[in-house]
Amino acid sequence: MKKHISFEEIQKMEKQKRVHFINSLGGFKSVSLLGTINNEGQTNLGIFSSIFHIGANPALIALLFRPSPPERDTLRNIMETGFYTINHINENIYQQAHQTSARYNPDISEFNATGLQAVYKNNFKAPFVAESNVQFGVEFKERIDIAINNTIMIIGEIKEVYVPENCLNEDGFIDLEKANTITCSGLDSYHKTVQLDRLSYAKPDKELTSLL
């Protein structure tokens, strides 16, 4: 049996309940650690579930910022240096990753607070997370202010990618499940995955086939 929740009922929900509810509705999300450093050398690490693909040519990725404190250091550092890293979360580090969402003072690095290790590679200006299996460095390109609810969309170009060799398929597909990348739902639920199938490119009047 399905329960019907109307617009009016959503409006009347207690604030935190509505946050859980609406956050869940969007479905499973990518969840990653965003690494930055400011011009004084202070590093920052934050967990984000609002990172999404917006185009492959040029290779662009977007993320959304809400006006809440833990995210402010990350946004400030991105605007200051122009560079950041995105690091997939796996089963071994999701508790530490979740802990980065605590409101630490700006002079405390979430790397130190959680025990995750910052690593610098190929002169890229922002720190990667050593324990992450899929990592990439991004350069800031554009900021779009979304007036309707005061969120900020940051678009960046993908510059450097690090992927486990055995997870990179011939056709370009990255086997995220093999890389132990996890997904999340709502504000605080973490999930590993079980692949059902990869399906062929769909055409009218043609039977789909498995690519596995």
Added chain:
Amino acid sequence: MKKHISFEEIQKMEKQKRVHFINSLGGFKSVSLLGTINNEGQTNLGIFSSIFHIGANPALIALLFRPSPPERDTLRNIMETGFYTINHINENIYQQAHQTSARYNPDISEFNATGLQAVYKNNFKAPFVAESNVQFGVEFKERIDIAINNTIMIIGEIKEVYVPENCLNEDGFIDLEKANTITCSGLDSYHKTVQLDRLSYAKPDKELTSLL
């Protein structure tokens, strides 16, 4: 061992390989069926993996459109009527859902082509997918053109929600795994999930606890 792929190597990739690669990098994505109808009563159903939460108050959800044919009918219908539905995909319907991405002529409804059933509820102007367990109706609010790569972001307000009663937790969290909602990666890979944990709200110097 990690493989390093530089910006130059991404640029030089064969086009379809780059599409697979960059689409995978963003991590696991929500994947849903978007139902619309035009003013002549012609229905349309399309699969989208670019739907994301942008705020709970007001309850807003965004989706991205690339300038490709199968998505055009959906965008046209949204702009024409102002209403659309988002329907989570589960293990029983992911092949049919994937098939909606084939480039059918505008006068063919993907509901008929795939055998998924259109259902109308509570006078909402767009069709829901009967086989979907988590469904919601959305009203168009704002269109943002992203110039950097010619994508279009559509923001809508969540109006009517249908969720299995036994999947709605006290605190507002929707148990998507219990609802059999699946996730996707890349262009064509579908995955069910296995919950690792729900974690408590993080605070500095406080141990995380399980909410399960």
